[in-house]
Amino acid sequence: MRNMTILVVDDDPVIRRMLEKRLEKEGYEVLIAEDGYQAKKIFPQQHIDVVLTDLIMPGSIGGIEVLDIAKKINPTIEVILITAHSSVDTAVEAMKKGAADYLEKPINFDELFLRLEKIANLQSIMRNAMDLSQAMDTTESAAAVTIQNLEIRNAELQGRLNAIETILRDKQSPPYDQVDKVLDLLAAENNIIIYPQ
Amino acid sequence: MLKISPDELKLVAQYIHDISGIYLDQSKSYLFETRLSSIVSEYDFKSFKELYQKAKTESDKIIERKIIDAISTNETLFYRDKGPFELLQHKLLPELIDARTPGSPALKTNIKIWSAASSTGQELYSIAITLKELLPDFSRYTIKLLGTDISDGAVAQASRGKYNKFEMERGLPGDKLQRYFTMFGDSWTIKDEIRAMVQFRKLNLMLPFADLGKFDIIFCRNVAIYFTLPDRQKLFNKIADSLADDGYLIIGSTESLTGICPLFVPKRYLRSIFYQKK
Numbered sequence: 001m002r003n004m005t006i007l008v009v010d011d012d013p014v015i016r017r018m019l020e021k022r023l024e025k026e027g028y029e030v031l032i033a034e035d036g037y038q039a040k041k042i043f044p045q046q047h048i049d050v051v052l053t054d055l056i057m058p059g060s061i062g063g064i065e066v067l068d069i070a071k072k073i074n075p076t077i078e079v080i081l082i083t084a085h086s087s088v089d090t091a092v093e094a095m096k097k098g099a100a101d102y103l104e105k106p107i108n109f110d111e112l113f114l115r116l117e118k119i120a121n122l123q124s125i126m127r128n129a130m131d132l133s134q135a136m137d138t139t140e141s142a143a144a145v146t147i148q149n150l151e152i153r154n155a156e157l158q159g160r161l162n163a164i165e166t167i168l169r170d171k172q173s174p175p176y177d178q179v180d181k182v183l184d185l186l187a188a189e190n191n192i193i194i195y196p197q
Numbered sequence: 198m199l200k201i202s203p204d205e206l207k208l209v210a211q212y213i214h215d216i217s218g219i220y221l222d223q224s225k226s227y228l229f230e231t232r233l234s235s236i237v238s239e240y241d242f243k244s245f246k247e248l249y250q251k252a253k254t255e256s257d258k259i260i261e262r263k264i265i266d267a268i269s270t271n272e273t274l275f276y277r278d279k280g281p282f283e284l285l286q287h288k289l290l291p292e293l294i295d296a297r298t299p300g301s302p303a304l305k306t307n308i309k310i311w312s313a314a315s316s317t318g319q320e321l322y323s324i325a326i327t328l329k330e331l332l333p334d335f336s337r338y339t340i341k342l343l344g345t346d347i348s349d350g351a352v353a354q355a356s357r358g359k360y361n362k363f364e365m366e367r368g369l370p371g372d373k374l375q376r377y378f379t380m381f382g383d384s385w386t387i388k389d390e391i392r393a394m395v396q397f398r399k400l401n402l403m404l405p406f407a408d409l410g411k412f413d414i415i416f417c418r419n420v421a422i423y424f425t426l427p428d429r430q431k432l433f434n435k436i437a438d439s440l441a442d443d444g445y446l447i448i449g450s451t452e453s454l455t456g457i458c459p460l461f462v463p464k465r466y467l468r469s470i471f472y473q474k475k
Contacts, residue, residue, distance in 0.1 A: 075362050075383070098382035126363070141278065144450035148470045151453050151463045 036061025314420030315344030318355025358387035
């Protein structure tokens, strides 16, 4: 499984350092932002799988705004909010806006790792499904070209058979003329245009 | 998971065919087991025979509806392969508008389009968006866009026009997403101006549908593949009756009418094929 890249957004340097250390130890790639403004700058520059953000930070970009920015840049980014017990209601609101989960302070790391693992599994299933549908699209479009060519060619040949039948059933026409006309129609075989692939 | 016996398999496969026309390969018993497992556990059925008997005898048909929802495939996308929509935009609609526009400017141009297996609605909404972008003066047209599907669940979701991120991810170009959908959290809802153009209802394609009237364009993509050959023949014969004489039929890009319906002739436009009546 590919390692996930996690962006940690928190104004508290102690929590930042602790999260960075523990997450790196677990094998995650970690990016750090000191507040919402820094996070906003990082989003367009880096591939991020998960954002771990404090709900309440100084300035006008809090956790909810980080969530909005992340989802706007790439809806597949999952956001986990870190919240004090007193702001659980806000965190639940955030879940309605698309946050994957929230964690109450103080952070229980076992709980955090469990949730990250769940997100990793889900993303891997998603990628797998995308790969499969990509493969299906490729197979389907290749098959479509073949089938469409056959369909058109079949209709063309059917039309020619009908024309030959009409010529041969024409009792008025001398047999040599009929043969000539039929041969002309058959010679046209070489002119069937197959659409280029 | 509850296992299905060979006898039950025959019984259930026949029953599913009777209620939906869908033909499931009986060598794939796991398909029956996995798709029906949620109904089995919801009602706590002890066997598939019990499920069959309850479904067949209950008067309100709730289990039957749930079976159809579970068994029908709802793999669909916005603009699922681009070909048909290019075809619609550059060839079929311009031709149709030329043919249908009345001599008097006081009269409206009538256009009727049917998505015969509309699933969760993406195809019909894609058609509606194409129309909206192509026709600047909407008030001059009377447009009827009908989507039908055998699954109540699919019809309900189509009518809501609400999609989650998994359903939105592929197919829809970003500018169309922004213009025609409202985003909230992880879900997108189609805007009212598009939703107002379409109508969804339940329909089993195995039953008569002549009462829907005649259509100018019929999309019947990737549904006949779930039917047996005789059922496909019947279906496309009925579709021929429901199509205007100069109307257009679009089937799935890997489907063919050869050996199925001699009433249609295939025509090519760019990377797509469409059918017209002979």
